[in-house]
Amino acid sequence: MSKRLDDRATRHDRFHQKAKKQGFLARAVFKLEEIDQQFKIFKPGQRVLDLGCAPGSWLQYARSRVLDKGMLVGLDRGPLRGDVAGARIVVGDVMTIDVKELLGELPGFDVVLSDMAPDTSGIRSLDQARSEALFERALEIATLTLAPGGNFVGKLFQGPDFKKLTEAVRAKFEVGKTAKPASSRQISIEQYVIGRGFRK
Numbered sequence: 001m002s003k004r005l006d007d008r009a010t011r012h013d014r015f016h017q018k019a020k021k022q023g024f025l026a027r028a029v030f031k032l033e034e035i036d037q038q039f040k041i042f043k044p045g046q047r048v049l050d051l052g053c054a055p056g057s058w059l060q061y062a063r064s065r066v067l068d069k070g071m072l073v074g075l076d077r078g079p080l081r082g083d084v085a086g087a088r089i090v091v092g093d094v095m096t097i098d099v100k101e102l103l104g105e106l107p108g109f110d111v112v113l114s115d116m117a118p119d120t121s122g123i124r125s126l127d128q129a130r131s132e133a134l135f136e137r138a139l140e141i142a143t144l145t146l147a148p149g150g151n152f153v154g155k156l157f158q159g160p161d162f163k164k165l166t167e168a169v170r171a172k173f174e175v176g177k178t179a180k181p182a183s184s185r186q187i188s189i190e191q192y193v194i195g196r197g198f199r200k
C-alpha cells in the first residue's frame with residue numbers, strides 16, 4: 001500500500017471512527033479496554049501511572065475505571081493539549097526522569113501502564129531495540145513504584161529480546177501474559193505484556 005493510502009486507511013479505520021464518536025483522544029483506547037476486560041487491570045480508587053500518555057486516551061479510559069477517587073499521573077515528552085481526565089502531567093523523557101518526580105506526594109502506584117513507542121526509523125532491528133529499551137525502563141519504573149499486588153501493562157515490539165523481557169515480567173509478578181488486542185494493527189509488531197500481582 002502506498003504511504004498516502006496507508007495514512008488514509010489509518011484515519012478512516014473503524015477504531016479511529018469509534019474513538020472519535022465516543023470522545024476518546026486516540027484509537028489506542030480500545031487496546032487498553034480489551035486488555036482490561038481480559039486481565040482486570042483497574043479498580044475504583046487506584047493510583048495509576050501512564051508512561052507515554054499523549055495524546056491521552058489511556059488516561060481517559062483509566063479515569064473511567066478508577067473514578068473520581070482515583071489518582072492519575074501521566075508522563076510524556078511533549079505537553080498534552082489541555083487537562084486530560086484530571087491527571088497530573090509530567091513532561092519529560094522516561095529515560096532520564098527521576099521516579100520521585102512521578103510519585104510526587106504519592107507513596108506508590110497500583111497500576112503502571114506504558115504505551116510508549118519509539119520514533120520508527122523503518123529499520124526493523126533498530127526499532128525493536130528502541131522499543132525494548134523503553135519497555136525495560138517502564139518495567140524498572142514499575143518495579144520501583146508499584147505497591148505489592150499492583151499491575152503492569154507495557155507495549156513491546158516483538159524482537160530478539162521478547163522472550164527474555166516477558167520472562168522478566170513473570171519473575172516479578174504472580175501472573176505474566178502477553179496480548180495482541182484486536183484494535184492493534186495486524187501489520188504492527190507491537191504486543192502488550194501484562195503483569196498482575198506485583199511481588200515486592
Ligand SMILES: C[S@@+](CC[C@H](N)C(=O)[O-])C[C@H]1O[C@@H](n2cnc3c(N)ncnc32)[C@H](O)[C@@H]1O
Pocket residue numbers: 025026028029051052053054055056057058059075076077078092093094095115116117118119134
Ligand atoms: C502510541 S503513543 C501513546 C498513546 C496513548 N496511550 C494514548 O492512548 O493516547 C506513544 C507515546 O510515547 C511517547 N514516548 C516515546 N518515547 C518516550 C520517552 N522516551 N519518554 C516519554 N514519552 C515517550 C511519545 O511521545 C508518544 O506520545
